[in-house]
Amino acid sequence: MISLRASDHIPQLSIDCVIFGFSQNQLKVLSPKLIFKGDFWSLPGGFVRQDESIDQAARRILEERTGIKDIYLEQFRVFGETDRSNLSFWDRLTELNGEAFVAEHFNRKELEWITKRFVSIGYYALVDITKVIPVKMEADASVEWYDIQNLPPMIMDHNQIVAAALVSLQQNLDQKLIAFNLLPETFTMNEVQQIYEVVLNKTLLRSNFQKKILDLNVLERLEKKFTGKANKAPYLYRWAQ
Amino acid sequence: MISLRASDHIPQLSIDCVIFGFSQNQLKVLSPKLIFKGDFWSLPGGFVRQDESIDQAARRILEERTGIKDIYLEQFRVFGETDRSNLSFWDRLTELNGEAFVAEHFNRKELEWITKRFVSIGYYALVDITKVIPVKMEADASVEWYDIQNLPPMIMDHNQIVAAALVSLQQNLDQKLIAFNLLPETFTMNEVQQIYEVVLNKTLLRSNFQKKILDLNVLERLEKKFTGKANKAPYLYRWAQ
DNA sequence: TCATTATTGTATAAATTATATACAATAATT
DNA sequence: AATTATTGTATATAATTTATACAATAATGA
Numbered sequence: 001m002i003s004l005r006a007s008d009h010i011p012q013l014s015i016d017c018v019i020f021g022f023s024q025n026q027l028k029v030l031s032p033k034l035i036f037k038g039d040f041w042s043l044p045g046g047f048v049r050q051d052e053s054i055d056q057a058a059r060r061i062l063e064e065r066t067g068i069k070d071i072y073l074e075q076f077r078v079f080g081e082t083d084r085s086n087l088s089f090w091d092r093l094t095e096l097n098g099e100a101f102v103a104e105h106f107n108r109k110e111l112e113w114i115t116k117r118f119v120s121i122g123y124y125a126l127v128d129i130t131k132v133i134p135v136k137m138e139a140d141a142s143v144e145w146y147d148i149q150n151l152p153p154m155i156m157d158h159n160q161i162v163a164a165a166l167v168s169l170q171q172n173l174d175q176k177l178i179a180f181n182l183l184p185e186t187f188t189m190n191e192v193q194q195i196y197e198v199v200l201n202k203t204l205l206r207s208n209f210q211k212k213i214l215d216l217n218v219l220e221r222l223e224k225k226f227t228g229k230a231n232k233a234p235y236l237y238r239w240a241q
Numbered sequence: 242m243i244s245l246r247a248s249d250h251i252p253q254l255s256i257d258c259v260i261f262g263f264s265q266n267q268l269k270v271l272s273p274k275l276i277f278k279g280d281f282w283s284l285p286g287g288f289v290r291q292d293e294s295i296d297q298a299a300r301r302i303l304e305e306r307t308g309i310k311d312i313y314l315e316q317f318r319v320f321g322e323t324d325r326s327n328l329s330f331w332d333r334l335t336e337l338n339g340e341a342f343v344a345e346h347f348n349r350k351e352l353e354w355i356t357k358r359f360v361s362i363g364y365y366a367l368v369d370i371t372k373v374i375p376v377k378m379e380a381d382a383s384v385e386w387y388d389i390q391n392l393p394p395m396i397m398d399h400n401q402i403v404a405a406a407l408v409s410l411q412q413n414l415d416q417k418l419i420a421f422n423l424l425p426e427t428f429t430m431n432e433v434q435q436i437y438e439v440v441l442n443k444t445l446l447r448s449n450f451q452k453k454i455l456d457l458n459v460l461e462r463l464e465k466k467f468t469g470k471a472n473k474a475p476y477l478y479r480w481a482q
Numbered sequence: 483t484c485a486t487t488a489t490t491g492t493a494t495a496a497a498t499t500a501t502a503t504a505c506a507a508t509a510a511t512t
Numbered sequence: 513a514a515t516t517a518t519t520g521t522a523t524a525t526a527a528t529t530t531a532t533a534c535a536a537t538a539a540t541g542a
Contacts, residue, residue, distance in 0.1 A: 012251045013360060054321030054360060078319055078362050080295030119254060119295060121319050121360075189490085208530065210491070230539035231489035430519085449501060451520070471510035472518035483542100490537075498529065504522080512515075 009047035011113065014120040015058050016045040016158065018165035019066065021129030021145055022182040027198050028145040029162055030065065030134060031154065035141040038096040040089065041152040043161060058123040067133050072126040072181035076168035079157060080119040087115045089155045124165040126181035173199050177218060180239045188225055188234040189213065250288035252354065255361040256299050257286040257399065259406035260307065262370030262386055263423040268439050269386035270403055271306065271375060272395065276382040279337040282393040284402060299364040306384065308374050313367040313422035317409035320398060321360040328356045330396045365406040367422035414440050418459060421480045429466055429475040430454065
């Protein structure tokens, strides 16, 4: 029997998290896939307990999924269309896996609770991908990073939620100086620029970018990074607030 | 008996609307006051019916309060702290008006529904204040415009919600070109500048402001406005999209 | 050892945008 | 017809953004 954790939660209200990571010059999104037949990908999500705030709920969900406690988190939009229920998802799941299978694995009352219309609060998180060890939940076959340009088809409106999160990230990137949350403790200027370029989807002039970031006075310059390459080694930097 | 319209709505989810208007060189916010003893001001709000989207719910609430159908609307934040309930408001109301009075005017089941913890979606609206005829609901003693700098103390966290709405408005004003929603069909450049100044809380140079707005190419210049004053008459403009 | 190469850090020039100042045009009023 | 307050626009100055240039560096290999 798989628990959906329905009791003692606010009904018809959910949280969906777009967890952004950065590696190999690509923006990545974490997405679990269910064990059942049918290739069901989704966003990490959950419900709000009566005794926790919505921000706490988002942090709990993120910690469950990534093992990281202090995560950069931003609430970016609520999704509240009338047809936002996962009823059609459950129908498809039942169709592919059999009614007996579903009846065997899920509590009927919880199924009723979870197939109602849900209003979902969208959060996005920025994580240092090297620190994340993706955690599979009870019903997950896998939890993997996908290029944002190459996401699998997800259930409900989850692909649209990712698109909206990206727009919000683009708007906040410069103003809130949050790019550094996607990087390890120390990093090179080139890595920062790569994030800006992949998030904003445009190339930037290296010389001007470096000047702009340094002029912000938010980074501390450390020792040079050994690259082994036949050229000048770049400095390492650290967020200095 | 006063209806709280609880049934057939999503439980523990509410909508609060910050309705902005502009007059006498001041940014105004619409706030109803309850008929009961105790000076209870609040934001116009309501609940989400099972058969309407959250945006539709916000529009319904706005139309109920202002009589206007096509309103500029922006969802800006969700308020979801654990202690967000109006239990203390009801306690105070009962204290001041008597238990018998409350028992007489409110259905016990509805009271139970409405005093739970609520997660509230904050919307702000921009209206042409001259078009609004504020509508009193069943339990309202008044519905009036208050200077945003001089708001009455409101129930729960409603004053904070207004503050958050203003921050969001400030961020969006230039980017989304929404100031014109606060003005009548036709307006002078000076009126636009007054809105910018009062929203951004800083003075702007008239000459540069006029150039900037005209260079956007979003306004149509109409005839001159008769002012009767002993100086050059300003042009009237209209949003030209 | 010392050109060669790719990349980094920074300086400077050019273009664009923002801010400040100036001034003629206008619609009453005296 | 001179005066006044305000409007519309032009121009000068300052600041910022964008483009280009170049020396410094860390290997590589003749």
